[in-house]
Amino acid sequence: MEAKVPTRxxxxxxxxxxRSELRADIExxxxxxxRKAKVPPLxxxxxxxxxxxxxxxxxxxxxDIGDQVVxxxxxxxxxxxxxxxxxxxxxxxxxxxxxxELWHIEYSYKAIKTILPFQQQVMQNVQLMCTAPxxxxxxxxxxxxxxPDGPADNWFELLPRGDIAGARAAIDEAMDHATxxxxxxxxxxxxxxxxxxxxxxxxxxxxxxxxxxxxxxxHLRGKYPDAGIEVGMAGEFVIGVHGELEWEGRxxxxxxxxxxxxxxxxxxxxxxxxxxNIRTGKSCAWxxxxxxxxxxxxxxxxxxxxxxxxxxxxxxxxVNGYPPEDAASRAAKAHVxxxxxxxx
Amino acid sequence: xxxxxxxxxxxxxxxxxxxxxxxxxxxxxxxxxxxxAYVADKLGCTVRDLSDSYAMEQxxxxxxxxxxxxxxNLHPGEPNAMxxxxxxxxxxxxxxxxxxxxxxxxxx
Numbered sequence: 042m043e044a045k046v047p048t049r050x051x052x053x054x055x056x057x058x059x060r061s062e063l064r065a066d067i068e069x070x071x072x073x074x075x076r077k078a079k080v081p082p083l084x085x086x087x088x089x090x091x092x093x094x095x096x097x098x099x100x101x102x103x104x105d106i107g108d109q110v111v112x113x114x115x116x117x118x119x120x121x122x123x124x125x126x127x128x129x130x131x132x133x134x135x136x137x138x139x140x141x142e143l144w145h146i147e148y149s150y151k152a153i154k155t156i157l158p159f160q161q162q163v164m165q166n167v168q169l170m171c172t173a174p175x176x177x178x179x180x181x182x183x184x185x186x187x188x189p190d191g192p193a194d195n196w197f198e199l200l201p202r203g204d205i206a207g208a209r210a211a212i213d214e215a216m217d218h219a220t221x222x223x224x225x226x227x228x229x230x231x232x233x234x235x236x237x238x239x240x241x242x243x244x245x246x247x248x249x250x251x252x253x254x255x256x257x258x259x260h261l262r263g264k265y266p267d268a269g270i271e272v273g274m275a276g277e278f279v280i281g282v283h284g285e286l287e288w289e290g291r292x293x294x295x296x297x298x299x300x301x302x303x304x305x306x307x308x309x310x311x312x313x314x315x316x317x318n319i320r321t322g323k324s325c326a327w328x329x330x331x332x333x334x335x336x337x338x339x340x341x342x343x344x345x346x347x348x349x350x351x352x353x354x355x356x357x358x359x360v361n362g363y364p365p366e367d368a369a370s371r372a373a374k375a376h377v378x379x380x381x382x383x384x385x
Numbered sequence: 386x387x388x389x390x391x392x393x394x395x396x397x398x399x400x401x402x403x404x405x406x407x408x409x410x411x412x413x414x415x416x417x418x419x420x421x422a423y424v425a426d427k428l429g430c431t432v433r434d435l436s437d438s439y440a441m442e443q444x445x446x447x448x449x450x451x452x453x454x455x456x457x458n459l460h461p462g463e464p465n466a467m468x469x470x471x472x473x474x475x476x477x478x479x480x481x482x483x484x485x486x487x488x489x490x491x492x493x
Contacts, residue, residue, distance in 0.1 A: 101389075101392075101393070102393065103392060103393045103394065104393065104394045106433070106436075106437075107432070107433040107436065108394075109394060109395060109396040109397065109401075109403075109436040110394055110395070110396065110417060111395075111396055111403060111406055111407045111410055111417065111420075112390055112391060112394070112395040112396070112398075112403070113407070114387060132387070133398055133399060133404075134399075134453055134454070134455075136387055136388055136391050136398070137391050137395060137396075137397040137398040137399070137400040137401070137403065138387065138391065138395070138398045138403075139395060139396050139397075139398045139403035139404055139406070139407040140404075140407045140411065165483075165486075168467070168483035168486075168487075169466060169467050169483075169487070170466050170467075171466060172399050172404060172450075172451040172465060172466055172469050172470060172473075173398050173399050173403075173404035173407070174404060174407055174408050174411055175483075176411070231482065233486075234482050234483035234486045234487075235482065236408070236411055236412075236481070236482060236483070237411045267412045267479060267480050267482070268411075268412070268482070269410070269411025269412060271411075306414075310414075311410065311411055311412070311413070311414035312410060312411065312414075343416065344414070344416075345414040345416070346410045346414065346415070346416055346417060346420075351390065352386065353386065358386070363386075364386045364389070366386075366388075366389040369386050369389040369390065369393070370389050370390075370392070370393035370394075373389070373390050373393040373394040374393060374394065377394050382417075383410065383416050383417035383420075384407075384410065384417065385390060385394055385395075
């Protein structure tokens, strides 16, 4: 009888699977990813390596010496709220983070706009005390610009009524407000000494969310040629809420990571963060294989660093408030070893 | 989770040369092999040294690039934080916004 090894499901629950069952999961996932994203499946040697990582009984795993990559993060390292400076010092001095990130619990550009001077002061103080680069992060969250939270009509109410033109007009109005806010906050934080900006969970409200972010990225790149600009995505596939938005002739709706990367680097981003959402009912081995297959085509066309998201609920890391270290470390090693990515 | 990733795959920040390689990714959009090669050349070390905390503790100390401070490893009189960033900007040949701002605000 084949021995079983402890492994995780996408929600973090520990189960026991045989090596054969894990191999079946990995092979099924790469075929499904290849079919959906219209990309090549992983090669046999890559599947073998992935299986070795996930069929191990080790409590922790890591990349080989010398293969370490740059870590960026959305939110500070230890994510303590209300102690920005101490949190970032801890992240730098104790966790050894490569890129620090100042953030606020109201993690939307629309909300940050109202407290910008407060965040600028924190950034100035942080920069005096920290050695590692510090970027400022928040989410575009375009939906906050629709009623009842914002000024534009709510396209998610208009679309079900069949008012396509009205919905698109509302989205256009929201995008104008959003891009202005992203630029206002971006300029403010970069003027305060930030080493870069992070547009985190971009595309969360679909193609218009992505488009309004790309416009801000292009503006900031033009004005701040030495600033870091990281665009981290919300998911593997850009949802076409508007449906007709194009970036330099490329329709944004329906873009997978390789195409997302290309528009981001053309707009002026310096780091791209693809995100592939977890399937909680599948094993972490399945999820890692799926994520790596979908992301791998990025590596051939990237002119800028690619940092796949391996946070809670993305990139093969369980969606759990305390992602188990055995699963998170396997996801990190799997992405670095197979993708040869530039960071995480 | 941040601890997990730092140990599993991270370069090590200012325990090593992770912050320096990160600056080349951010400011110049350099892919990882290019950024590592650039920093190693500037430091006069091997690429593998960049994520070796033993090697980099010595190199950072020699070049005044800032080191981790704890109760058994203190370096009073040595550059750290903002003062180390002046040296990092010069070493890497990239402007650091907070250094430029500090220079302006201090009237240097």
